[in-house]
Amino acid sequence: MIEFRDVSKRYPDGTVAVESFSFVVPSHETVVFVGSSGSGKTTLLRMVNRMVDPTSGTVLIDDQDVQQVDKVQLRRSIGYVLQGVGLLPHRTILDNVATVPMLRGVSRAHARKDALGLLDRVGLDRALATRYPSQLSGGQQQRVGVARALAADPNILLMDEPFGAVDPIVRAELQVELRRLQSELGKTTVFVTHDVDEAFKIGDRVVILSAGGRIEQADTPERIVAHPANDFVADFIGARSARRTLRVQDVDGREVVVDGDGRPVGMLAT
């Protein structure tokens, strides 16, 4: 369980990124923070592993204040997938995944063996193990990033727009994979994105943020779609837009679901 207790963050240059944010991420759940650029998502996420220290308020993990924990130890115990992946370009895929266990003192041979298993887990061919990050496609790199975050078998997983840089098709694949992983592993996960559709696809619970880390609505995806809390949320999720107002159309005897502009979205399951 991660608890944000009235946290605020003002950066040295005066920007107030987050103001009085309180929220509890229950254990084994996936919570998605979604909001437009600059709404403070990354700042909030990084408070959990102390990459950012709040100016006021506290963050607690299983009721322990993270300020009491050594930074380096804390970070080694939390899986973190960064906004820009950030693999080490001079290490092979395998060694990238094995980094954290090795930092924690696991022997190289052992760490590598475990890393191989993780590659399978995130759906990467073992043949890629000896490649370098630059020799992988964007989607493959993202998978390595996830494998690295899982390597220390952390209870908590922080993911900062992990699929931001990949194209829509690969992105859709990765989203499906992630859901599979989550159902298998059941980590407490905080996932950050500014794509509402992605949030709906991934989150057990979605938190819609406006500037300064203000919570506009926090609920399950279906309930947010069905009952947006206010105009901000309705606009943000495009509740009134053509792409969300669907209807069913008959095309040569089959029921095609089309959006407000008549563009096909899918078929009605029969």
Added chain:
Amino acid sequence: MIEFRDVSKRYPDGTVAVESFSFVVPSHETVVFVGSSGSGKTTLLRMVNRMVDPTSGTVLIDDQDVQQVDKVQLRRSIGYVLQGVGLLPHRTILDNVATVPMLRGVSRAHARKDALGLLDRVGLDRALATRYPSQLSGGQQQRVGVARALAADPNILLMDEPFGAVDPIVRAELQVELRRLQSELGKTTVFVTHDVDEAFKIGDRVVILSAGGRIEQADTPERIVAHPANDFVADFIGARSARRTLRVQDVDGREVVVDGDGRPVGMLAT
């Protein structure tokens, strides 16, 4: 009207990118070529403005063989939005848009005046005119790319994954804008993408390609969704996947359309 008449392209290194491709793009229509990476989309597109010359076969524009036209002149007469925008980083937005008319000999003052009008047209604030490309967001740059392609008032518009690099939200906006523009201007347009959803949103007609520029199906979006021509197409558009098999679910009294995984997609219009 653009006609591909049995064109093939074999690159010097032996790669056969396109083999015996024939297709007619009717005037004032938007045709989308969609296919996975390496299926020859870019190669086909570039045959139109002779950035690539086919190894065999002919490309005709309004029944004239493009091989008969001077390359440089041809390119100046066709609007081209490149995979990756490709603005000139050392010229202001205005001068970027005015480039082609100026190359064609229009006076600088005149070209700039016209360019201002084009900024309005693609929905860009005139205040951005004196900025440089790097000072714009990805989505704004894409709009400039489109404005530049329109600057010479071409009859033909070639667009190569113009929205490939922007994030999903901006991408959706740009797709809507492009449809508006198309309905206003009615240019003969060839649009290339590897995102099926984008193809369905933009194309009057969608051509699904497999390796070597082979046409798997060419039809309207609805008909492709309703009746995929073969397994390749069905797989490619994900006809059997969770995201296309929708159903309607009641959430607190409202009809939410959810996909096969139970994730909300939109509301049923009433």
Added chain:
Amino acid sequence: MTLVQGALDWLGDPANWRGLSGIQQRLVEHLAITGAVILVAALIALPLGILVGHTRRGRGTVVALTSGVRSIPTLGLLTILALNLGIGLTAPVLALIVLAIPPLLAGAYAGIESVSVDAVDASRGIGMTEWQLVRAVEVPLALPVIVGGLRSATLQVVATATLAAYVADAGLGRFLFSGLKQRQYSEMLGGAILVATLALVLETALALMQRVLTTVPPDTGRP
């Protein structure tokens, strides 16, 4: 071209290679001066450059400083130092150290700074200490650029170490000065050829080293 022929003859005469002021001895002296200078300069410049690159502090100062130091005329510096320190190797070695510091420093901080911000942030994020970050990420990734700085420094020092002969009985510069003053132009040109050859050899060795140290494979595009 008789001049070049003369230089080659001078180089080819075994008598010129032997003895306390022979080519062999001068080559050794020249190399020793170069080595000592580079070593001392590296001990000063590399840690400083790495610190600046790592902390991202004081970059402006260092840039201004290196550009200023770079514009100090070595001949002027040498004369001032010599007037105060006397003849011998101290003054030229000091002047050469000053000359070698800017490229080494620039190589070090630019190398560290060129390491991708994402990789650095990620390394912190997964729990590396600052020291581990420097040792295991920043320095290895910066090495090619650092060695690039070393290459320029070496090239400059080898060429400029000839000035040592202005105030000391050492190095290949002796052939240049005495050749000039005694109108033995073949000797002078021969000396120059020796300096350039030495530079070529060192340059090639360092280029090889740079290649070996480049741990990141080239981007091969599609896998």
Added chain:
Amino acid sequence: GSDDSDPLKDSSSSKTSSGETIVIGSQDYYSSEIIAEIYAQALESADYTVKRDFKIGQREVYVPEIENGSIDLFPEYSGPLLQYWEPKTEARLSVDVFDALVEAAPKGLNILDQSDATDQDSYVVTREFADEYDLETLEDLAKVDDKLTIGANSELEGRPNGPKGLEKAYGFEPAFTPIEDSGGPLTVKALKDGTIQMAIIYTADPSISKNDLVALQDTKGLFLASHVVPVASDKLDDDAVAIINKISAELTPEGLVALNAESVDKQSPAKDIAKGWLADHDVTA
């Protein structure tokens, strides 16, 4: 000796510059520059047009330019100049050297009257060192059992009065260290530091007395007598020659040391020193 392939010999075509302008050169040596400046100001006050081309490196660089006529007037030193043209010369005494020099001068160059003022190479040691070994002449150096190192411009190493010449004339060969300041302060400092024991310093250099150095007598005639002597091209007319000769007549050995002292101690520019000297001496023809 000189290579056959001397790149400087024909480096520019020999033509005299246009009109009346007299080009005066000087060595890259402050004392030479002062004398050249005296020539220049004296000629100017006699309404000659003068162009100054001072501080031209060493003899190897400027003599070819005198020979090819790009320089018309140059204050030289009789001994070294003779050795430049006649490396094997046997002349040592003042008059012999002058006569030989007039002989040796290439066609088109005139050696004007030599001055009493001398500025010649001499081997100096510190007073301490001289006392320790009781040195007066170069011959006495044979007594020194310690290491003996000469510091001087690198050209000395190959010259007949360098280490090899000492060996031939006096029977001992010292080590050599180049110091490229023509016997300037660095050389003096090296002497005092004991990094060298012996140096070549010009006799007119005020630093000899200032630093209490001892010039050892050259009993075997290693050095040629070296008087200040103007070298002139045919472009100088009789009046001009008369003025220059008058200057040579007025310039005494002590006078030259005084001029040099003014440059080094008072740090005055050559222009001012020359002006002061001309105010005290009448050189009008």
Added chain:
Amino acid sequence: MNWLSQNTDLVFDLTLTHLRLSIPPILLSLVLAIAIGYLAHRQRFARGPVLTLTGLLYAVPSLPLFIMIPVVFGTPLRSGSTMIIALTIYGVALLVRSAADAFGSVDRSVHETANAVGFSPWARFWRVELPLAGPVLLAGLRVVAVSTVSLVTVGAVIGIQSLGTLFTDGFQRGIQAEIFTGVILTILVGYLLDTACVWTGRLLMPWTRPRPRTNSRAPLHVPADVAGGAR
């Protein structure tokens, strides 16, 4: 400062002479390096040899170079032309790699774009490639400017007047103030030309000006740093 007060004229003259000797080689080496660098950039096979060769020119000590130039070019030894040729050679040695890198730094896609919108190859070079290579070229040019100014002083050893004359003269006469004046003025002249380069760059390349609204670090080009010093 006794010396300085008596010699302001001399110092002023020498500073001007110094500038006169510095500026032509800087400009000449720019032009030559652009030509050679572009060639090295376009002809992949030529790149390695051309860059190594020109780079090595920098290792030729200056004194022998001064002697060789009259032989090869027929200029009088003790002349501005000899100096300018020598410094141009060093400038080219420093700048060719920068120039090749500069053209290399121009995004391939820009090249594509220029073709696609209908630039002729000639227009593409002048109006797209050269301006875009500008920033990296400028970075190289700044190094050349500073090192040229510092190298001019070496000419004093063979009698070419410049601020370096103050070193040799001050050395002989034991006047430290004179040497210091020379050193400081050399640094100042270097700074002056460096600043001139920067301002010219800003003027000619408005798109590189520091701009508001972006708080990202200045684009980093690893310095082509092979600068400075005299041989």
